[in-house]
Each structure stands twice: as structure tokens, then as C-alpha cells.
Amino acid sequence: MTSYLKRAIKDIRDNAFVSSVTIITVGLLVLMISTFILFWDNAGRIMEDWRKGIRIMAYLKTDIADEAIDVLMKKIQETEGVNEVRFISKQQALELLKEHMDHPGSILDSLEGNPLPNAFEIMTASGSDDNALTLQQVEALAINIKTYSEVDQVEYGQQWLKRFYSIFDLFRLVGFAMGGIFVLAAILIIANTIRLVIYTRQDELQVMRLVGAYDKFIKIPFYLQGVIQAGLGSSIGILILYAGYAYLVSSVEKGFLMIDFYFLSLKAWLFIIASSMLLGMLGCFLSLTKYLKD
């Protein structure tokens, strides 16, 4: 294997121009794909953050005894998917309302008594948890809470949530579709680049076949070249992306967008490089199989 590796490295050096074209092509493809993955990953993370702790408000009927409120609070607390339950008395609600209104005096002073009901603020399992609730589960939880006789009304931003989840689902679908297209394009481009390499070296392949070289003698160095070139190209692509990311993050004032950006994890780096190497080998396999068929 060492001799094949030596030959592969020597062939890369001997065919410096074509090898450079292959490495640059792979580098650009990986840069394109990993930029997309980086964007998708961060956008997904932001959306997950938004999903964190969907809040259900359960408004209670009037004249419910304090003991009954405590029992109900305990029951809701023990329900699956509920993280935290907070009781908001009608007085607290009124004070909160006053705090949030710019000029509360004129309207609230004209009210006779406190029209607001007692309520529970129910925080569901957050988006970062494994047991984070889906929209359907939030709906089911709200319906369940509504069945209690003490509860008058339940609200959880139904319209907004539905729209958000449909956007999130669309985002994921588009992400997968584009990812698939990118990967397919990468396979085709790498396979064609390698075909170009084989085309430029067909004299050499022909000579090797005519002198009686076994297929493995011809193929293995090509596979190794595919792997080395794809590995180099993908590493360069990721390094360029990292440089771009570092520049962007350092240029944007911290906290300006109220969002934390993250670079690809080491696992993702390794996955992209390993996948590129595999694609390089696959590209070689497709091209060589066609060439060495006869």
C-alpha cells in the first residue's frame, strides 16, 4: 500500500495543474455546501430558541377557592410536557398590565374593580430538551387543561404558533432538498473532474494496460489520488469558511443581532471531510469503471 501511496503522491505532483484544478473544484464545492450547512445550522438553532418554552395561559373562573387552585396547580404541574406552572392572581395581572401600558391611568382608573381573572402561566418543555413539545402536543395539552372545571379559557398563541411551525417545517424541507441537490451536484462535479483527469492521462492508462498491469495496479493509486485531493480540497474549503466566519463574527458588534452564532462542530468538520474523501473515491470508481470496462 505504501508504494501505491507514493505513486499517488508522485502522480499528483507530476500532474500538478490538473490536480490543482481538482483540489480547487472540491474546495469550492465544500465551501458552498458547508456555508449552506452553517447557515442552516444557525438558522435552525435560532428557530429552536424561539420554540423554547411555549407558554400556555389558563384563565380561571371566578370564585374558585384557594384550596381548589392549589390542587389544580399541582395537577397541572404533574402533567407530562409541563415544565413550570406559575399562579398569577388577578391583582398581579392588573399590576403587570399597568406596568406594560404607557398611560394606564386614564383607562384603568375608570374601571370598577378588577375585571381580570386569576390565571396559571404554564411553561411547556423547552426546545432544547429532548421532550420538547410539538405543535400537536401543545394543542393536546391545552385541550386537556381546558377540561378542568375550574378553567374558563386557555390561550397559547394558536395562530402565531401554527404559522411559525409551518415556516419551520418548510425551512427544514427546503434545507433537506437543497442539501440533497448540493450533494448530488458535488458527486457529479467530482466524478466529471476525475473523468477529466483520466482523460488527460489516458495515454498513461493505455500504456499500463498494454504492458499487462493488473487493474488494481492502475486503480488503487487513482482511488488514493481521489481521496487525497478530495481531503485536501475539503480541508481548504472549510478553512476558508472558518476564516470568513471569524471575520464576520469579529466585524459584527457583539449583541448587535441579539443572536449567538456558532461555527460547525468538529464532528461536522470531520464528517464533511470524510464524506468528500468518500465522494472522491466514488468519483474515481465511476470514471475508472467506465474507462476500464473494455
Added chain:
Amino acid sequence: MNQNENKNAIIRLFHVHRSYGNKRALQDITLDVAKNEFIFISGPSGAGKTTLLKLLYLGERVNEGQVLVDGINLSRINKKSIPDLRRKFGIIFQDYKLISTKTVYDNIALVLEAVGHNRSQIPFKVRSVLRTVGMEEQINSYPPTLSGGEQQRVAFARAVATDPKIILADEPTGNLDNESAAIIMDLLIRFHTRGATIIVATHDMELIRKKGGRVLILKEGCIYSILFQESPRKLRR
């Protein structure tokens, strides 16, 4: 085909036909080439000389008939055994087929490596074979920097480096001046005296007259005649 007919034959063709679509390249060729024979295949362009050589190393396959090389029936050979068949041949082409991105040394070393030659012996073998063809000084040159005659000598060195039983030369002097052509012919004769079977496809009758020997003349894919050309030395005697 009775293989006992000619035990001395290293190559046997029996009613061989080869066509490309409707065009017949070779028709009903039957021929035996003896071990250590020096035979010319001649005829005008398009007569089928190159096709005949290609059939021997399975550069192409027959449509009808049979070809035997060193006892191997090429109609029955499996794909994995083709490299072993080709190792019996040293092939010289009119256009040399040297790898332009590799040095003279690498061109020959690659072939030795490809046939599984002892790695540590390769540098010595390359030097030795280049010395034989008088090209040792150009060992680090790239083929495009060499003259046609020099490139053909390197191609010759590459063909004989693996000590093949049979040397096939397809118009080996076609692109060369007289002096270079004479050098290549001398080399072919030298390897013939060492025991190799030599088959030279050429339309250069002057070359044939100088060397002498059996000549198969093809015309439009058929055997036009087989004659024996006395060598000038014998004629003088």
C-alpha cells in the same frame, strides 16, 4: 484447431475474420509464427497490419476464427488473465506512446513496476536497458524534449525492459529518418538473436530488403502473398 500441427509455433491464427461494421479489416487469415522467428507484415495503408497485431495482444477481438498465443486460446481467455497474456509482449508503436509528463526513467520504471518487477532492481534494470539502446544520458529528460529517433529508442527500451517473449513493432520506423530507422532495426535484430520472436508491421520495403526473412503481405484485409526475402548478406554470398 489441432494444436499439434506445429509445435514450434508461438502464434497461430486460424481463419481469422475481423470487421468494423460493414467494413472488413481482416478476412480468413491463417498464419503460424514460429518461436524466435523474425517476420514482417507488409502491405499498403489500411491493409489490416495494425489490426492483425492488435488481435494478438487483445487490443481487439476476432469476429470469427481463433488466435493462439504461446498455447493460450484468446477466444477462451478470461478478463483477469489478459494482463498475463500482455506480459508476453513488448509493443512498439509508430507514435511511441511515451508518457510526456514522466521522465525517461519513470516511463520505463512504471512498466517494470506494473509487471511486478523486483522494486530494488528497477533502477539497475532501467539503466541497463537504456544503455542497450544508447539513451542512458537522457535518463532524466522528458520525452517531448527528445528527437523522434530518441523517443523511439526509449519506447524500444520500455518494450524490451520486461524481457518479453514476443516483440510487436507497428511501423516502428514510420516517423524516423534513415539513420534512426537503422538503429531501431539493429536493436530489433539484436533482440531477435537473444531469442525473442519479432513481428514487424511495415510498408517500408527497403527495411524488409535490408533485413530479409518471411514477409506476409496483406491487401484489403486478405493475405495477398507470403514470401521469403533473402537477406542482403545471403544474397551477396
